[in-house]
Amino acid sequence: MLVVMEKGTSEEKIKAAVNAIxxxxxxxxxIPGGDRVSIGxxxxxxxxxxxxxxxxxxxxxxxxxxxxxxxxxxxFKQENTHIKVxxxxxxxxxxxxxxxxxxxxxxxxxxxxxxxxxxxxxxxxRGGAFKPRTSPYSFQGLGKQGLVFLAKARxxxxxxxxxxxxxxxxxxxxxxxxxxxxxxxxxxQNFSLLRRAGKSDxxxxxxxxxxxxxxxxxxxxxxxxEEGNTNIILCERGVRTFVRHSRNTLDLSVVPAAKKESHLPxxxxxxxxxxxxxxxxxxxxASAALGADGVMIEVxxxxxxxxxxxxxxxxxxxxxxxxEKMNAIHAIIKK
Ligand code: PEP
Ligand code: MN
Numbered sequence: 001m002l003v004v005m006e007k008g009t010s011e012e013k014i015k016a017a018v019n020a021i022x023x024x025x026x027x028x029x030x031i032p033g034g035d036r037v038s039i040g041x042x043x044x045x046x047x048x049x050x051x052x053x054x055x056x057x058x059x060x061x062x063x064x065x066x067x068x069x070x071x072x073x074x075x076f077k078q079e080n081t082h083i084k085v086x087x088x089x090x091x092x093x094x095x096x097x098x099x100x101x102x103x104x105x106x107x108x109x110x111x112x113x114x115x116x117x118x119x120x121x122x123x124x125x126r127g128g129a130f131k132p133r134t135s136p137y138s139f140q141g142l143g144k145q146g147l148v149f150l151a152k153a154r155x156x157x158x159x160x161x162x163x164x165x166x167x168x169x170x171x172x173x174x175x176x177x178x179x180x181x182x183x184x185x186x187x188x189q190n191f192s193l194l195r196r197a198g199k200s201d202x203x204x205x206x207x208x209x210x211x212x213x214x215x216x217x218x219x220x221x222x223x224x225x226e227e228g229n230t231n232i233i234l235c236e237r238g239v240r241t242f243v244r245h246s247r248n249t250l251d252l253s254v255v256p257a258a259k260k261e262s263h264l265p266x267x268x269x270x271x272x273x274x275x276x277x278x279x280x281x282x283x284x285x286a287s288a289a290l291g292a293d294g295v296m297i298e299v300x301x302x303x304x305x306x307x308x309x310x311x312x313x314x315x316x317x318x319x320x321x322x323x324e325k326m327n328a329i330h331a332i333i334k335k
Contacts, residue, residue, distance in 0.1 A: 001041040001048040002063045002076055003028075003056075009037060013058035020056055029071065034079050036060075040070055042226070067261070069218045071225040072232070077263045083203050083231045085180055086160040088123035090233050090293045091265030095330040098162050098267070098296040099319060100126035102309035103139060104146035112301045114153040116316040120323045124180065125150070125159040126296060130166045131308060132186050139307040147177035154179075162205060162296070168196045175200055185210045185237055185272075188220050198227020205296070207235045207269070210248065214257055221264060234258055234266040235296060238273025247275025247312070250283050255290045265293035271312045277303075280312055284322050288329040295326070 003021065005014060014030060014037055021028035027042040041048055050062040067073045080091045088096035099117040104110055104127040114125045129146025131139065142149070150161045160179035165171055166187065174181055180203045187193050188209035197204045204224055208217050221232050236255060238248025250273035258266045268290070270283035280297065287295045300306045300313035314322065 001044065001050065001053075002065055003039040003041065003053050004060045004063060005037045005039070005058050006060045007036050009058040013056075014039070017053070017056050017059060020053065024052060031071070031077050033077060038076065040065075040076050042070060068215065069222040069262075071230075072218050072221045072262045072264055074261060074263055079263060081230065081232075081263045081265060083233055083265060085124060085203055086158070088160075088294070090267065091263075093334060094294075095288060095292075095326065096123040096294040097323065097326070098122065098124040098126050098294065099299045100162075101300045101306065101313065102271075102298050103128045103131050103307050104142055104149050104163075105307050107149045107152060109301060110149050110153045111156060113299055113316070114157045114159055116301070117299055117319060118157045118159055120316070120320045121327070122159065122319075122323070124162050125153055125157065126162040126182075126298075127153075128164050128308075129177075130164055130170060130174070132164070132166055132184050133308070144173060147174065151177050165193070165197070168192050171196045171200070175202055178202060180205055180233075182235075183207060188212055188217065191223055194220055194223035195227050198224040198229045200229055203231035203233060204229060205233045205235050205267070207237050208239070208251075208254070210238075210240045212239075214254055214261065218258070218262055221262070232264050233293070234262070234264050235269050236266065236273075236292075237269040246273070246279055248273045250274065250286075252286060252290055255287075255292050259291075267294040267296055268292045269296040271296070271298040271309070275312050277312055277314055277318070280314060281318070281322055284326055285329055288326040289333055291333055297322070 018028040029040040083090040099122040131141035162180040164182040165174040182205040185207045241249040268287035274280045298313040303310040303313040
């Protein structure tokens with residue numbers, strides 16, 4: 001249920017409505033919009049009687065919410081959520097690009113890649129210090145040392161850092177270094193991790209589970225938002241299908257579908273979807289054409305020697321061309 005206040009309602013009236021909702025045993029969550037405030041009613045067991053709230057001072061209307069997710073839904077908040085990180089804004093119609101290697105391997109590696117992606121126009125730098133690998137024998141990441149290397153890359157380039165947090169245990173550590181924390185596909189339904197991310201003041205990139213429906217994905221985002229963190233960027237990274245010609249199948253149609261259902265920004269990661277760089281490039285162009293709120297792309301200075309995901313990492317000079325063309329496509333779409 002959503003209690004919509006009149007345009008320009010005073011703070012006192014909003015507070016009074018919140019109190020009236022909470023006196024009935026529900027949680028009231030005010031959601032500021034463009035020119036009006038709405039109050040979401042949460043934690044109701046069964047249906048809520050709109051009549052209880054319609055008569056309150058300053059209440060314009062009471063709308064039933066039909067979706068299982070509430071805070072992340074467009075029913076709750078019509079305006080797009082804008083998330084500002086450094087020079088980038090996700091969700092305002094711009095097209096910020098996050099780029100960097102799959103894994104942090106050394107100080108020189110991240111410095112070299114961070115400088116080249118910055119020169120090409122990337123707005124954020126990515127790199128995993130804690131790597132969720134399918135095999136326990138694969139490179140697991142440098143851990144804290146990797147975070148220190150990322151911090152140095154931020155210091156040298158000014159680019160904010162995106163890095164993955166794999167568990168609650170290391171959340172405090174990752175949060176200390178990261179400007180944006182990433183929750184990977186394998187952890188999309190790790191509910192204790194989602195709740196911890198909800199208590200963070202860092203924006204969260206929530207990647208889609210590799211076989212998650214849009215509804216499951218938005219419910220995962222709801223876990224984060226329910227704890228208070230409203231800065232969530234959805235990231236489509238491909239889903240598992242029957243095909244063998246690519247690592248995953250990039251679900252292009254989920255971008256407009258997610259935008260219809262939710263006010264959260266959605267970016268695309270063509271790298272993990274494709275798995276091979278020849279496919280990453282056209283999928284990056286498609287992401288720009290889709291009206292996504294940005295992309296995240298893996299770039300490596302020496303992909304042949306990369307410790308993970310070398311085959312899908314672009315060479316720095318390829319990335320320069322991809323940036324130019326993505327920006328040109330985005331400019332046409334924006335018109
Ligand atoms: C990554 O971005 O480094 C990563 C591991 O991605 P995903 O969780 O989508 O596999
Ligand atoms: Mn990777």
